[in-house]
Structure formats: C-alpha cells, structure tokens
Amino acid sequence: MVFKFTIDDVLNRYLPANRLNRLPYPISRFLGAHTPSPKHDYLIWIEILVSSFCGIALIEGIFKSQTVFTAHNAPLIIASYGATAILCFNASQAPLSQPRNILVGHFLSALIGLCIEKLFSLSQAGRDNYWASGALSVAVASVAMSIFNCVHPPAGASALLPSVDESIRSMSWWYLPVQLVSSVLIICVALIFGNILRKYPVYWWTPAPVGKPKPKEDLESLSEGEPHSEGGITVVPGIHTITITVDSVMVPEEIDLDEIDNNWLEGLQSRLRLLSSE
Structure with missing residues (x-):
C-alpha cells in the first residue's frame, strides 16, 4: 500500500544528507556506513543467535538491576521487544x-x-471496558505509524499493554522512558553485531532523497512518452531495464512500483553512493 502523504513529505527537505562515511572507519562501520561481502548462512545464523540473546539479555539485565525504574514497577522486559x-x-x-x-x-x-x-x-464505565481501550489504542497507533512512516509491527503490543496489563498501568508515565531505553539498547546491540558480517542499518531515517528538493517538473505540461520523476525515481517510457547509478534510478513506465519497491531501489542507490565514496 502506497500512501500519498507521510510526515517525510514535510520533514525530508530540512534534513541534511548522510555524512557517516566521513567519520573514521571503525566508527562509520558500526553505524552502517560500509558495504558487506556475502557470508555463509551458518555464520549469519550464529550472528542471529548471539545478537538476539545479547539484545534481550541486556534489556533484562538493566531492568533487573536497581535503577531509577525499579521504584516504578518496571517489568523485567516489555514483551513487545521479543x-x-x-x-x-x-x-x-x-x-x-x-x-x-x-x-x-x-x-x-x-x-x-x-x-x-x-x-x-x-470513569468507572471506562475502567470496566479496557478491552475497548486496547482495541482503540492499536487502531490509532497503526494509523499514526503510517502517517509518521515508522511502521513497526511489535509496537502494536506497546500500544495494547497499558490497557490489558495492570503492572504496565501502575507504571503510569514511566512507561514511556522505559520504552525509549529499551529501544536504544536493542538498537545499540544491533549496531554492534549487525555490522560484523552484515550491514545495519540500511538507512537511519529514510532511503529517499533529503534536503531542499529540486524544482519539480510540471507533469501536466510533459508530452506523452517523456521521462518524468516520481519521488526520486525517474520513470522512462519504452525501456525494458531498471538502471541504478549514483545519480539516478530509472525504471520502465509500465512497472507499477509500491513504497517497498521504491525504498529497495533507493536503498541500493544509497549503497552505490557509499561504495563510490570509499
């Protein structure tokens, strides 16, 4: 499903371009600014095993210890992080x-x-119908994640838990910093282990172009069969190949691309840019 509007339409023009490749190599590598070589499956399986264990264990270890969250009934781990x-x-x-x-x-x-x-x-009537609160929370969160272009399926459980879990309700607003700390911890583990054999992240904010956009062509004034740009990808009538270079991505007009396809193509272009800058 391709949405015509996300928050990126407003924010991306104000964001600077990715400059991680300019950092010292050991730092830039563990921030995802490198091009990995293919690895055997069994090595990837070992990485998944170790990183999954370490990610969950780190979160549990932090919240099992005496911290500022202990007095606020923080759980060992929020279940959605599994x-x-x-x-x-x-x-x-x-x-x-x-x-x-x-x-x-x-x-x-x-x-x-x-x-x-x-x-x-x-109200007492509301407390008697937390089932409706949970359903409404997931529904609203799902739409909000689509608008903010940050869809993450496990986050549905994060929206549901305050309504269905009494221990989470007892945390009140402390539930939010626990979420932030848990997210930062698991991302840190992913940056360490995910850049040994593979590359993580593929992008930090978006694979789409950022910065002040170039003047858009008036598509209505284009003659039929003339190339035009759609969201950073050039659509060219009459060709039967997809061409990706550092400066452009060209696709046939007959191919109907969705948001995932666009992200994948722009992600490949980002890798080419990183490779050319090394």
Missing part, C-alpha cells in the same frame, strides 16, 4: 527493522496507548 528482536536481528534489512521504525514506532504507540488508557481510567 518480537522486535526477531525483526531487528533476523530481518535487519527490512524497512520495518530500521532504527527509526523501532525507536519512533514503539514510543509513538506507547504514548497513544497510555493516553487512551488514561482517558478510559477517568
């Missing part, structure tokens, strides 16, 4: 697994879920 670990370490190349989706997706969903639960808690 699903995040699978995405983050097993499907690290997917758009749903990128740092923005994890951090913003979880926090936004948790905020929505907590706010809706607070509204229901204002």
Whole structure:
C-alpha cells in the first residue's frame, strides 16, 4: 500500500544528507556506513543467535538491576521487544527493522496507548471496558505509524499493554522512558553485531532523497512518452531495464512500483553512493 502523504513529505527537505562515511572507519562501520561481502548462512545464523540473546539479555539485565525504574514497577522486559528482536536481528534489512521504525514506532504507540488508557481510567464505565481501550489504542497507533512512516509491527503490543496489563498501568508515565531505553539498547546491540558480517542499518531515517528538493517538473505540461520523476525515481517510457547509478534510478513506465519497491531501489542507490565514496 502506497500512501500519498507521510510526515517525510514535510520533514525530508530540512534534513541534511548522510555524512557517516566521513567519520573514521571503525566508527562509520558500526553505524552502517560500509558495504558487506556475502557470508555463509551458518555464520549469519550464529550472528542471529548471539545478537538476539545479547539484545534481550541486556534489556533484562538493566531492568533487573536497581535503577531509577525499579521504584516504578518496571517489568523485567516489555514483551513487545521479543518480537522486535526477531525483526531487528533476523530481518535487519527490512524497512520495518530500521532504527527509526523501532525507536519512533514503539514510543509513538506507547504514548497513544497510555493516553487512551488514561482517558478510559477517568470513569468507572471506562475502567470496566479496557478491552475497548486496547482495541482503540492499536487502531490509532497503526494509523499514526503510517502517517509518521515508522511502521513497526511489535509496537502494536506497546500500544495494547497499558490497557490489558495492570503492572504496565501502575507504571503510569514511566512507561514511556522505559520504552525509549529499551529501544536504544536493542538498537545499540544491533549496531554492534549487525555490522560484523552484515550491514545495519540500511538507512537511519529514510532511503529517499533529503534536503531542499529540486524544482519539480510540471507533469501536466510533459508530452506523452517523456521521462518524468516520481519521488526520486525517474520513470522512462519504452525501456525494458531498471538502471541504478549514483545519480539516478530509472525504471520502465509500465512497472507499477509500491513504497517497498521504491525504498529497495533507493536503498541500493544509497549503497552505490557509499561504495563510490570509499
């Protein structure tokens, strides 16, 4: 499903271009600014095993210890991060697994879920119908993640938990910093282990072009059969190949691309840019 509007349409023009490749190599590598070589499956399986264990264990270790969260009934781990670990370490190349989706997706969903639960808690009738609060929280969070372009499926559980888990409700607003700390920890583990054999993240904010956009062509004035740009990708009538270079991505007009296809093509272009800058 391709949405005509996301928050990126407003924000991307104000963001600077990626400059991670200019950092010292040891730093830039563990921030995802490198081009990995192919590895055997069994090495990837070992990486997934170790990184998943370390990611979950680190979160549990932090919240098991005496911290500022202990007095606020913080759980050993928020259950939704088990699903995040699978995405983050097993499907690290997917758009749903990128740092923005994890951090913003979880926090936004948790905020929505907590706010809706607070509204229901204002009356006895609302407290008797937390089932409706949970359903509404997930529904609103799902739409909000689409608008903010940070869809992360495990974050649905983060929206649901304040309504269905009494221990989470007892945390009140402390639920939000716990979400932030958990997201940052699991992303840090992914940066360490995900850049030993593979590359993580594929992008930090978006694979789409950022910065002040170039003047757009008036598509209505184009004659039929003339190439035109759609979201950073050049659509060319009459060709039967897809061409990706450092400066452009050209696709046939007859191919109907969705958002995932666009992200994948632009992600490949970003890798070419990183390779050419090394």
